[in-house]
Amino acid sequence: MNQEYDLHLKEAKGEIEDSADLESLKKLEVELLGKKSVTTQAKRSLGNLEPEERRELGSVLNETRTKLEEMLLVKRKELESELMREQLESERLDLTEFDRGHRLGHRHVVTQTWERLEDLFIGMGYTVSEGPEIEDEWHNFGALNFPLGHPARDMYDTLYVDYGEPMSTLLRTHTSPVQIRVMEEEEPPIYSIMPGRVFRSDTADATHMPVFHQIEALVIDKGITFGDLAGTIETFTTAYFGKDFESRLRPSYFPFTEPSAEFDIRHPGGKWLELGGCGMVHPEVLKAGGLDPEEWQGFAFGFGLDRLALMRHEIDDLRELFRNDYRFLTQF
Amino acid sequence: MKVLLSWLREFAPVEGETTVIGEQLSELGLAVENITQIGEHLEGVVVAKVLNLRPHPDADRIQIVEVDSGDGQPLQICCGAFNMSPGDFVPLATIGTTMPNGMEISRRKLRGEWSNGMLCSGAEIELGDDHDGILILGDGSKQGTPLAESLGIESDVLFDLEVNPNRPDAMSVIGVARDLAAYQKIPFRIPEPKVSEKGKDVSEILKAEIISPDLCGRFVARVFEGVSIQDSPQWLQNRITALGMRPVNNVVDVSNYVMLELGQPSHTFDLESVANSEFKVRWAIEGEEIVTLDGVTRKLTSEDGIVADGSNTPIGIAGVMGGNSTEISRETSTVALEMAWWTPSAIAKTSRRLGLRSEASARFERGTDPEIIETAMKRFCELLEPEVSLHPGLVDEQGDMPTREKIKVRVSRVNSILGTDLDKKEILEILDPIGFKAKAGKEDIEVTVPSFRPDTSLEIDVIEEIARIFGYEKIKKTVPKSKTFGALTAKQSDRRLIRSTLMGSGLDEAMPVPFLAPGELENAGLAADGIKVANPLVAEESVMRSSLRPGLLKTLAYNESHRLTGLRLFEIGHVYSHPQQSQPLPDEREHLVSLLAGNQVKEIVEVWSALVDALALDDYDLIADSPPGFHPTRTSRIEIKGKTVGFLGEIAPSVLALFEVSERVACLEIDVDELLSIPHGRSYYKPFSRYPSSDIDLAFEVDEDISSSEVKKCLEEKAGELLADINLFDVFRGAPVSEGRRSLAFKLRLQADDRTLTDAEVAKVHGECIEAVEKRFSAKLRS
Known part of the structure; x- marks a missing residue:
């Protein structure tokens, strides 16, 4: 009896394996397990058998059907995955066709440097202050302790505009007038940076532009010292340029700070590079800003922003920043 | 200011390596720009006497020179210069000498003739700038003498210092020496010059009077006789040359020497040409004239200081330049030496006005030391001795000096x-x-x-x-802890958000300069009333922009001329204009302009939509408009809550033609200040319905001059509270839609908060929407 079903299984196995597609497999499944199948027919006749025989045959039939089901399942999986493979193959795409470069826009290198500096000082607890680019003579010079007749005020360095009294209104020559505006508008303590566009009466060349950008920091609080200035510059230097950079201050002169200094930075073993100017806010400037120099002390430091962009990207001509050649704008 | 180490050492025993001294000067605030070792390159260069000259047989540009380099034997040299004659003394770089440019001199053949060394020009051995011929030395030279010895050049170090305007004292050798001595904690001393005096007291010889005390704080004169104009000794010439002055004659050179050493300029007069031997110091009378030392007649103003003589005729411009009528010459027998303290602003004004800026005026402008004058006068005479004889005493007049309080x-x-x-x-x-x-x-x-x-x-x-x-570097570095909260302002954050959004839309940030040339605003279709620069260097930079458009259009044109097209640019920056009402400063606003080159008007609207999303602006209208410079039928005004915040559309073709841009250009212009003044950026949670929604699609045929947003508004109105979402999903032109009309297809999603809508409810809205649109816009529903 077993032999009969073994033979059936053997035949069925052959047929299942020969099935070419899911449709013929489905047909075969009906043939092998459906109402008219050998095993279903045999099951129907079980009632005519003795209990012993019935049990024996029943178990053989169940075993046979289970095996048939397994074989069919394996074959179906095989055919299905083959079908999926074919479908996937037919969907093949060359993604490099779509890789045509575009794209996000680009932030101007000056903006990138500007925002990087803002973020750095925000991390140190500073706010960001702004002021007008067309300034009055008082905020740009007078309040900053530039005496009348100071060479910086003359027409060789400063661009004036036709507005109000002659030589009363100008294109700000530095971001320092924002210091005065901040003092006028805010109560100390002040911890703020002032980035912005500035102007000089200069002919454009590789290192000069009539328009460029500066950033400066102003701190006014009780008991601020020159040591605080040196320490803050050191912190800024290592934060912006890297841990192994160092800074130094050298005596210098600016009308609006005293003591004044130039600050240099260097990579250990490298050459000192002059970066900017700094100093303790001059008592006359504090007074011009409406503050009592006996109560408040402060420092300020500033430097050119464009130069940092040039340094970072090894750009050798300042004019390139403002020429707006597409090949330049999309590089950074 | 340049200083020589040997000169500094006459006042303080300065010690240390050259580079260390350089660092010390920098730390003192006298930034060292350059350090030069003097005499370094003269090793191996000797004086040679030219014996004879003959042409090179095979070369036109070289001649053969025989020289005696000290041993009496003729030495053959090939030389490319022709400016010497037999008997001249010339510098010879002997074999083995390394030249300043690194070249080593060797014995070699030039076109078949041996050359045993090289004759040098001044430039070749760093003694001046003359490249053209061989340096011809003085007649008193002796062949075989090392050149350095012959010229009295000692090995020395030259420091080139940057002196800040608050340090007039450091514009002298003694000023630098004083600082350095303080740093090195070594003694500093100005030796008392030794002079002998004889004859009448100066007060019996000349008179001086300060008529304008606000011009001159101190006017001092002395008199000496017996000077003969000749060359200065070589050592003195070498020193002033090293410090950047050209030797002229003994009197001029000594004047310069004293100025460089002690910081006090001086002037000498031929006393016999000074009327009544009298000096009057005063402001010039408007229109008064003087012929200065350079032979130029100069018209003076009442802001110029002068020295006049007894006849009240100007004989010198104070602190700037002397007059030629009293210039000393070979005939001069009696010299009046004048040293003064001039009011700095007076000298600054006059020297600038006349374009006569000199080492002397630079020192007067910053303020000289009124108390160095006696020493400087004696030093002057000491350096000219023994030939001059100095009269005792001095005429010393006082004007107004700034008070020096404790x-x-x-x-x-x-x-x-x-x-x-x-x-x-x-x-x-x-x-x-x-x-x-x-x-x-x-x-x-x-x-x-x-x-x-x-x-x-x-x-x-x-x-x-x-x-x-004390030393800046010795002050301990500390960092104050900020007492404010570090953050961007709302506007600064929004500006960054706008930038990021535009970058996300594929736009590149440009940064043109804010200057325009005259006419460029007009070319862009804008009013010509830009703020003007009063003193522009070039016309191209004489007008301040009142819009970002011209600058960006120029950027497009520049790129197009380099075959770079299809650009998508934006700029955020200030624009300036004359205000409506009087105010202290011009109107200055922050604008955003984006220009998309090529046919990108649809994309520019998408850029605006992206900004609306990013800034969470809840409501705005695009209203067809024709602002100047824009394409009149392809532009909308952007209005939010009744305020115009900008324009959207295309640049007018006429403007593009003037800027030489050949592509179509789509433009978005926003007044950032105005935009950000409108409440935005915060959206509140709105619960959404959990009930099923129903969609209805409606396509209408409408006239071209009816904007889709008007139709959309009408649908919104009619669908009312049940409208969950609406969008325009198709626009179609052409048959079967009649000419001059187009089809607008909207999808409306209806949904109630509290129930599932019945078919009847949906049908009602559907019907009302159709009716309203058809009626209001003479539209026709398309089936």
């Missing part, structure tokens, strides 16, 4: 400003070597400022000196 310096203030812990004794020890006489009181120090430091008048000035000499 400055009270609080020890507590010093330490509070600097972050130091100095005591009175330490401060006194710092101040004394730089000439600040200080007396300690109980809490304070009383400081007398030296006459050579006119910059110092406040306590803070003295504190700066203390810091400088």
Whole structure:
């Protein structure tokens, strides 16, 4: 009896394996397990058998059907995955066709440097202050302790505009007038940076532009010292340029700070590079800003922003920043 | 200011390696721009005497020179210069000499003739700028002598220093030496010049009067006789040459020498040409004239200071240039030597006005030391001796000098400003070597400022000196803890958000300069009333932009000329204009302009939509408009809550033609200040319905002049509260839609908050929407 079903299984196995597609497999499944199948027919006749025989045959039939089901399942999986493979193959795409470069826009290198500096000082607890680019003579010079007749005020360095009294209104020559505006508008303590566009009466060349950008920091609080200035510059230097950079201050002169200094930075073993100017806010400037120099002390430091962009990207001509050649704008 | 180490050493025994001294000068605030070793390259260069010259047989540009280099034997040299004659003394770089440019001199053949060394030009051995011919030495030279010895050049170090405007004292050798001595804690001393005097007292020979005391603080004159104009000794010429001055003759050179050494310029007059031997110091009378030393007739103004003679005729422009009528010459027998202290602003004005800026005027402008004059006069005569004979006494007239008050310096203030812990004794020890006489009181120090430091008048000035000499680098670095919260303002954050959004839309940020040329605003279709630069360097930079459009259009044109097209640019920046009402400063606003080149008007609307999303602006209208410079039928005004915040559309073709841009250009222009003044950026949670929704699609045929947003508004109105979402999903033109009309297809999603909508409810809205649109816009529903 077993032999009969073994033979059936053997035949069925052959047929299942020969099935070419899911449709013929489905047909075969009906043939092998459906109402008219050998095993279903045999099951129907079980009632005519003795209990012993019935049990024996029943178990053989169940075993046979289970095996048939397994074989069919394996074959179906095989055919299905083959079908999926074919479908996937037919969907093949060359993604490099779509890789045509575009794209996000680009932030101007000056903006990138500007925002990087803002973020750095925000991390140190500073706010960001702004002021007008067309300034009055008082905020740009007078309040900053530039005496009348100071060479910086003359027409060789400063661009004036036709507005109000002659030589009363100008294109700000530095971001320092924002210091005065901040003092006028805010109560100390002040911890703020002032980035912005500035102007000089200069002919454009590789290192000069009539328009460029500066950033400066102003701190006014009780008991601020020159040591605080040196320490803050050191912190800024290592934060912006890297841990192994160092800074130094050298005596210098600016009308609006005293003591004044130039600050240099260097990579250990490298050459000192002059970066900017700094100093303790001059008592006359504090007074011009409406503050009592006996109560408040402060420092300020500033430097050119464009130069940092040039340094970072090894750009050798300042004019390139403002020429707006597409090949330049999309590089950074 | 340049200084020689050997010169500094005449006043202080300066020690140390050259580079260390350089660092010390920098730390003193006298930034070293350059250090030059003098005489370094003269090793191996000797004096040679030209014996004879003959042409090179095979070369036109070379001749053969035979010289005697000291051993009496003729030595053959091939030379490319032809400016010497037999008997001349010339510098010879002998075999083995390394030239300043690194070349080593060897014996070699030039076109078949041996050359045993090289004859040198001044430039080749760094003695001047002359490249053209061989340097011809003086007749007194001797062949075989090392050139350095023959010229009296000692090996020396030249420091080129950058002197800040508050340090007039450092524009002299003694000023630099004084600082360096203080740093090195070594003695500093100005030796007393030795002169012998004879004859009548000066007061019997000449008279001087200061008529305008606000011009001249001190006017001093002495008289000497017996000067003969000739070349200065070589050592003196070498020194002033090293410091950048050209030797002229003994009197001029000594004047320059004293100025460089002590900081005091001087002037000499041929006393016999000075009417009545009388000097009158006063402001010029408007229109008065003088012929100056350079032979130029100069018209003076009442702001120029002059020295006039007894007939009241100008004989010199104060501190700037002498007159030629009293110039000393070979015939001069009696010389009046004048040294003065001039009011700095007077000299600054006159020298600038006349374009006569000199080493002397630069020193007067910053303020000379009125107390160095006696020493400087004696030094002048000492350097000219023994040939001159000096009359005793001096005429010394006083005008207005700025008062120098004693400055009270609080020890507590010093330490509070600097972050130091100095005591009175330490401060006194710092101040004394730089000439600040200080007396300690109980809490304070009383400081007398030296006459050579006119910059110092406040306590803070003295504190700066203390810091400088103490050493900036010795002050302990500390970092104050900020008491404010570090953050961007709302506007600054929004500006960054706008930038990021535009970048996300694929736009590149440009940064043109804010200057325009005359006519460029007009070319862009804008009013010509831009703020003008009063003193532009070039016309292209004479108008301030009142819009970002011209600058960006120029950027497109520039790129197109380099075959770069299809650009998508934006700029955020200030624009300036004359205000409506009088105010202290012009109107200055922040604008955003984006230009998309090529046919990108749809994309520019998408850029605006992206900004609306990013800034969470809840409501706006695009209203067809034709602002100047824009395409009149392809532009909308952007309105939010009744305020115009900008324009959207295309640039007018006529404008593009003027800017030489050949592509179509889509433009978005936003007044950022206006936009950000409208409440935005915060959206509140709105619960959404959990019930099923129903969609209805409606396509209408409408006239071209009816905007889709009007139809959309009408649908919104009719669908009312049940409208969950609406969008325009198709626009179609052409048959079967009739000419001059187009089809607008909207999808409306209806949904109630509290129930599932019935078919009847949906049908009602559907019907009402159709009816309203058809009626209001003469539209026709398309099936």
